[in-house]
Every structure is written in C-alpha cells, then in structure tokens.
Amino acid sequence: MKRIGKLMADIWIHNGTIIGGHGGEPIKNGVVHIRDNRIHAVGRAAEIGMPAGVQKIDAQGGTILPGLIDTHVHIMFEYQNPEVMAQQPFSLRFYNAVHYMRRTIDAGITSVRDAGGADLGTKTAVERGLVVGPRMMISTAPLGITGGHSDWWQPSGSGFNLFPTYPGMPEGLCDGVEDVRRAVRQVLRAGADVIKIMATGGVLSPTDHPDFIGFSEEELRVIVEEGEKRRGVKVMAHAQGLEGIKLALRAGIHSIEHGIYLDDETCELMLEHGAFLVPTLIAPIWVLEMAQATGAVPEYGVRKARESIEAHTESISLAVKKGVKIAMGTDAGVIPHGQNLRELGLMVKCGMTPMQVLVATTKTAAECMGWDDRLGTLEPGKLADVIVTRTDPLQNIESLENTDNITVVIQDGKILKNHLDKN
Numbered sequence: 001m002k003r004i005g006k007l008m009a010d011i012w013i014h015n016g017t018i019i020g021g022h023g024g025e026p027i028k029n030g031v032v033h034i035r036d037n038r039i040h041a042v043g044r045a046a047e048i049g050m051p052a053g054v055q056k057i058d059a060q061g062g063t064i065l066p067g068l069i070d071t072h073v074h075i076m077f078e079y080q081n082p083e084v085m086a087q088q089p090f091s092l093r094f095y096n097a098v099h100y101m102r103r104t105i106d107a108g109i110t111s112v113r114d115a116g117g118a119d120l121g122t123k124t125a126v127e128r129g130l131v132v133g134p135r136m137m138i139s140t141a142p143l144g145i146t147g148g149h150s151d152w153w154q155p156s157g158s159g160f161n162l163f164p165t166y167p168g169m170p171e172g173l174c175d176g177v178e179d180v181r182r183a184v185r186q187v188l189r190a191g192a193d194v195i196k197i198m199a200t201g202g203v204l205s206p207t208d209h210p211d212f213i214g215f216s217e218e219e220l221r222v223i224v225e226e227g228e229k230r231r232g233v234k235v236m237a238h239a240q241g242l243e244g245i246k247l248a249l250r251a252g253i254h255s256i257e258h259g260i261y262l263d264d265e266t267c268e269l270m271l272e273h274g275a276f277l278v279p280t281l282i283a284p285i286w287v288l289e290m291a292q293a294t295g296a297v298p299e300y301g302v303r304k305a306r307e308s309i310e311a312h313t314e315s316i317s318l319a320v321k322k323g324v325k326i327a328m329g330t331d332a333g334v335i336p337h338g339q340n341l342r343e344l345g346l347m348v349k350c351g352m353t354p355m356q357v358l359v360a361t362t363k364t365a366a367e368c369m370g371w372d373d374r375l376g377t378l379e380p381g382k383l384a385d386v387i388v389t390r391t392d393p394l395q396n397i398e399s400l401e402n403t404d405n406i407t408v409v410i411q412d413g414k415i416l417k418n419h420l421d422k423n
C-alpha cells in the first residue's frame with residue numbers, strides 16, 4: 001500500500017486485554033507494538049520494552065484483537081426491492097460501494113472475501129489507498145446455471161439483474177461442461193482470487209428454491225479442475241439444500257456457504273474433505289426483518305426466508321457439534337454493510353463459545369481464505385491489522401454489533417478509525 005509523506009512512527013497499543021485470535025488465554029494489560037505495516041511484538045506490558053518515538057494508543061481497558069474477517073460479503077450492493085434497484089443508474093454502485101467499504105472498516109472488518117459483484121478495479125482502488133476499504137479477495141461474477149440462484153430472469157422479459165456484465169465483469173450464467181469451463185476461465189482472466197458458484201437454489205432468487213440442485217457433478221468437477229487444480233484458485237459454493245451440498249463436497253469444493261440443510265452425513269463429508277462452513281445466519285433473518293419493516297421483499301423471498309431460518313439454526317448447531325471448521329461470513333450486501341457483527345451473537349446461539357466465534361472471525365476465516373500466513377492472529381511478522389473494542393466480547397459478544405464499540409481500526413499499519421482520542 002502506498003504511503004504519503006514521512007515514514008510512519010511505530011504504533012504502541014497498550015492498556016488493553018489482548019485476544020490474539022488463536023483461542024488461547026487473553027493477555028491482561030497487553031501491548032501490541034506495530035512497526036510500519038507489520039506486528040513487531042505482542043505480549044504483557046511488563047515484558048515488552050517501549051522504544052522512543054512511538055505513537056501511543058491507550059486502549060482504555062478495552063480489548064485488542066486482530067482485524068476481523070468476513071468471508072462472505074457483496075461489497076458492491078445492498079439489497080433492496082428489485083424494482084427500486086432497477087431504477088438506479090448503473091455507475092452509482094461504485095460510489096455506493098465507497099460507503100459500504102467505509103462502514104465495513106468502521107465495524108472492525110479489515111479483510112473480506114467478496115462472494116460476487118466486486119471487480120478488479122474495486123480491489124485495486126483499496127490496494128492503492130484511493131478509498132478506505134477492507135483488503136479484498138474477489139470472485140467477480142458468481143457462476144450459476146440458467147434458472148438458478150444467480151439468474152435474475154423475470155417472466156416479463158425485463159427487470160433487474162443483480163450481476164450485470166460490463167468490462168471486467170464476465171457473464172456468470174453457464175450450462176454444460178464446456179460452457180462452465182469457459183466461464184471459469186473468464187472469471188480467472190478478470191482477476192478472480194476465488195471462484196464463487198451457486199451449487200443450489202436460494203432465498204432471494206425469483207425462479208428457484210434452496211433445495212434445487214444447481215450444477216451437475218460433472219460441471220462441478222470441471223470448475224474445481226479449472227480453478228483449484230490448474231490455477232490454485234479455490235471454489236466457494238453457495239450451497240443450501242442437502243443434495244447440492246453433497247455434490248459440491250464430493251467435487252472438492254473448498255467452502256460451503258450458508259449450509260441451511262446439513263445432516264450428519266454432510267458434516268462428516270465436510271470433515272473428511274477439510275471443507276469450511278460459512279454460516280451467514282443473519283442473512284435470512286434480515287430478509288424477514290426488512291420485509292416486515294419496509295415490505296420491500298418480493299413474496300417468494302419472504303416465504304423462502306421464513307422456511308429456512310429454523311432449519312438454518314439446527315443445521316449450523318449440528319455442524320458446531322460435529323466440529324466442522326467454521327469461518328465467519330455474513331452475506332453483507334443482503335444485510336446492510338456495517339452490521340456484519342450481528343452474526344457473532346447468532347453463532348453463539350448455535351452452540352459456539354464467544355471465544356470460538358472470535359477464532360472463526362479471525363484465525364479460521366484467514367485459513368479459509370488461505371491468508372493465515374499473514375493475517376488472522378496477533379503475532380510478530382503478520383500484517384498489522386489490529387482493532388480495539390470498548391467492551392469485552394467474551395462477556396458480551398452482542399456489544400460488538402454497535403460499531404461505536406469498535407474504537408480503533410488499524411489496517412496494514414494505518415489507523416483508519418480512532419475514536420479513543422475523542423474521549
């Protein structure tokens with residue numbers, strides 16, 4: 001990342017309890033020493049010498065954590081009634097996204113995996129420091145079948161497409177082995193760091209259902225072959241219904257998104273394949289809340305959200321019990337950006353401890369993205385993504401939902417939010 005002006009001073013965060021992301025005992029009265037864009041030292045205040053000329057941040061008895069990671073967002077949109085979205089000028093999405101990215105940072109999320117919609121230009125703008133936003137792993141266009149979850153076709157023949165094509169954003173609809181191969185190669189050419197596919201139907205799509213199977217087994221194998229086997233680019237699958245989840249796992253998909261209808265067998269398959277589960281528990285709940293508050297959700301969306309909420313909780317609770325690897329992800333974009341941490345309390349309701357939830361939001365999320373060599377825990381040598389919270393998330397995980405309780409956000413050694421100075 002480019003820096004303007006003089007070399008940055010070291011940053012010295014003190015007077016806080018460190019939760020390092022690896023699930024170990026918190027360190028009381030801890031210090032995190034940042035040098036340039038890396039973590040230089042982490043430990044007890046008594047054990048770490050303070051060099052001269054550091055910029056001090058007094059955590060004021062709060063909690064010091066690694067920058068949080070959301071492994072399932074859509075930074076380019078915020079869901080509204082399709083009729084409203086259809087009226088929006090095309091390029092407005094890029095300006096809106098600037099605000100969505102800022103809100104994501106303000107929530108303490110310093111890295112995201114975009115599950116469809118963000119292109120290489122958006123990622124590059126963040127990397128170059130043109131806009132403030134989370135470090136991004138992008139998928140560009142989600143791949144799906146005709147009539148599947150990413151197909152916004154309407155009987156009238158007109159309407160709104162949530163995933164329009166434009167330079168840098170290929171067509172994601174594809175059918176049959178060779179067409180699917182072409183589509184994978186196109187998203188890779190457009191800069192995809194991860195391939196997003198729709199392995200089953202979903203809640204907000206007009207003509208399908210979560211139980212419907214998307215790609216065939218052969219198509220899934222070609223996707224994994226072109227992506228992970230040939231290029232080392234992993235595949236994340238929107239997968240809600242049982243049969244579609246099984247097909248995806250057998251084909252070697254890296255992460256199962258949503259996982260609304262898991263059973264014992266699928267959990268065991270996940271363990272066997274080392275696949276990650278990204279629950280996005282907040283997504284269907286928000287769809288119902290939005291429907292009740294504004295009526296802005298089509299009938300099919302409300303009906304399918306209502307059907308899935310209870311099953312979703314049971315499904316994720318089962319996966320927790322079975323010890324499936326869980327990475328935090330929210331589907332932000334379906335929910336408003338910045339409210340991502342509402343997910344954490346819901347994960348606790350599925351049987352995870354607050355500490356397990358924090359690990360899922362840091363270390364395991366970084367592992368899911370293949371970024372655990374540089375992010376996810378507070379360790380010397382890792383990139384300096386560090387946040388401070390006013391409250392203790394182990395005592396009250398819901399307190400993190402309020403972004404005012406996220407007092408400091410540092411990304412790559414750069415202070416992007418600091419509300420402690422104002423007190």
Ligand SMILES: [Zn+2]
Nearest residue numbers: 072074115331
């Ligand atoms: Zn999504």
